[in-house]
Amino acid sequence: MSSFAPASKSSEASSFAYESGKEFFPGIGEIQYKPDSPASDVLCFKYYNPQEVVRGRTMEEWLRFSVCFWHTFRGTGADPFGYPTLCRPWDDQSDSMENAKRRLRAGFEFFKKLGVKYWCFHDRDIAPMGADLKTTNQNLDEMVDLALQLQKETGVKLLWATCNLFAHPVYACGASTNPDAAVFAMAAAQVKKGLEIAKKLGAEGFVFWGGREGYQSLLNTDVKRELNHMGGFFKMVVQYKNKIGFNGQLLIEPKPKEPMKHQYDYDAQTVIAFLKTYNLDKDFKLNIEPNHTSLAGHGYEHDIVVASGYGMLGSIDANTGSPDLGWDTDQFPMDVKNSTLVVKVILEQGGLAPGGLNFDCKVRRESTALEDMFISHIGAMDTFARGLRAADKILDEGVMADAVKERYSSYDSGLGAKIEKGEASLEEMEEFIMSNGFPQPVSGQQEKYESTLNRYV
Ligand code: XUL
Ligand code: CO
Numbered sequence: 001m002s003s004f005a006p007a008s009k010s011s012e013a014s015s016f017a018y019e020s021g022k023e024f025f026p027g028i029g030e031i032q033y034k035p036d037s038p039a040s041d042v043l044c045f046k047y048y049n050p051q052e053v054v055r056g057r058t059m060e061e062w063l064r065f066s067v068c069f070w071h072t073f074r075g076t077g078a079d080p081f082g083y084p085t086l087c088r089p090w091d092d093q094s095d096s097m098e099n100a101k102r103r104l105r106a107g108f109e110f111f112k113k114l115g116v117k118y119w120c121f122h123d124r125d126i127a128p129m130g131a132d133l134k135t136t137n138q139n140l141d142e143m144v145d146l147a148l149q150l151q152k153e154t155g156v157k158l159l160w161a162t163c164n165l166f167a168h169p170v171y172a173c174g175a176s177t178n179p180d181a182a183v184f185a186m187a188a189a190q191v192k193k194g195l196e197i198a199k200k201l202g203a204e205g206f207v208f209w210g211g212r213e214g215y216q217s218l219l220n221t222d223v224k225r226e227l228n229h230m231g232g233f234f235k236m237v238v239q240y241k242n243k244i245g246f247n248g249q250l251l252i253e254p255k256p257k258e259p260m261k262h263q264y265d266y267d268a269q270t271v272i273a274f275l276k277t278y279n280l281d282k283d284f285k286l287n288i289e290p291n292h293t294s295l296a297g298h299g300y301e302h303d304i305v306v307a308s309g310y311g312m313l314g315s316i317d318a319n320t321g322s323p324d325l326g327w328d329t330d331q332f333p334m335d336v337k338n339s340t341l342v343v344k345v346i347l348e349q350g351g352l353a354p355g356g357l358n359f360d361c362k363v364r365r366e367s368t369a370l371e372d373m374f375i376s377h378i379g380a381m382d383t384f385a386r387g388l389r390a391a392d393k394i395l396d397e398g399v400m401a402d403a404v405k406e407r408y409s410s411y412d413s414g415l416g417a418k419i420e421k422g423e424a425s426l427e428e429m430e431e432f433i434m435s436n437g438f439p440q441p442v443s444g445q446q447e448k449y450e451s452t453l454n455r456y457v
Contacts, residue, residue, distance in 0.1 A: 031374065048378075061353075071360065079365060097143075123140060159205060161207075162209065173212070176233035207287050253317065295326070301338065316355065319333055
């Protein structure tokens with residue numbers, strides 16, 4: 001997001017060089033599936049074959065890839081130590097509507113050439129804010145009209161929309177959890193408009209990432225009051241969504257920290273508990289981002305497994321952190337073992353629709369070439385295609401599932417079945433141990449599972 005960039009930037013950074021009506025990515029055509037291409041050819045898919053059928057659906061239908069507008073078309077490469085490095089020829093770095101329109105057109109050319117069927121955006125990614133809500137909404141309407149036209153022309157659809165409730169200075173102490181009720185109102189007004197444009201663009205979902213919903217210090221924070229406010233905010237969202245007939249899936253994206261020291265949507269289990277507490281669990285699902293999962297101190301696929309277990313895995317922000325760093329680096333996912341474990345869950349729960357795999361990823365600050373935008377997405381799509389093939393084989397052969405099933409087989413009949421049905425008592429358990437003696441330990445065989453997995457990836 002441009003607002004993350006340092007206040008000033010080197011004048012050489014601007015390299016605006018776009019001739020109206022020309023292609024934004026000249027020399028790059030639609031990316032093809034070429035399984036036999038040499039390793040040096042990185043501008044084609046070696047594994048992702050969109051129309052290939054796996055377990056009764058095409059790869060495209062299982063994986064539902066999406067490009068995010070904020071990193072790929074608003075990311076500048078700026079960091080706290082350096083000026084922008086990703087200076088796109090069509091972007092004059094101004095906040096004008098013409099610039100916003102060029103960016104959007106570049107975006108749709110990119111989606112089409114890459115061969116993804118979905119995109120995602122924040123309201124503030126696509127349209128500049130005006131001096132007040134009225135002009136801000138007018139700008140948004142103008143951009144949404146263009147987006148609708150480009151969606152129709154290209155067939156690319158909106159996976160989900162979201163509101164940026166964290167970049168503007170007024171949101172520094174949170175949006176719906178801000179101690180100031182007027183800021184709550186500003187966030188609510190923004191989300192009202194966000195839901196309207198999501199409906200207009202046919203969004204399949206609407207995401208809430210709790211950007212600054214949390215605290216930096218407990219000394220100045222009334223935690224329970226803030227959580228009540230957040231619960232009330234989401235109730236208003238559900239009411240308005242139903243009122244206007246927006247049918248997209250509402251989603252919350254957990255993250256434990258960054259930018260706040262502590263964020264209320266800590267991880268999947270925390271968000272599920274929050275939703276159940278405020279009676280919102282029928283209206284929301286979760287959008288899981290593995291880089292956030294690892295920030296919470298969990299393994300890569302942990303939150304995906306947990307959310308799916310509760311029937312609440314709605315969508316995935318498919319990215320990865322850097323194991324040797326430990327913050328939200330939003331890297332492109334390139335690890336086949338990770339993608340296999342994620343796709344295995346997707347297959348087991350029968351798909352992700354209406355969610356998908358959204359690449360909430362940014363090329364490194366050093367990856368400055370235009371073709372890096374393609375290479376990064378192609379690499380990640382191939383990683384998930386390999387994960388899909390491997391997960392299909394794992395499920396087909398059933399070796400791992402059978403081993404897990406066997407591990408719990410004592411619950412299939414007798415005492416175990418009674419426990420699972422909730423029909424057993426402490427007295428019966430005592431009686432069982434009295435007559436059968438202490439049980440013998442059974443091996444967990446972690447290494448057996450790990451080496452079995454390695455046979456598939
Ligand atoms: C931030 C993050 C966001 C959300 C959308 O860490 O993941 O980009 O996905 O607001
Ligand atoms: Co995300």
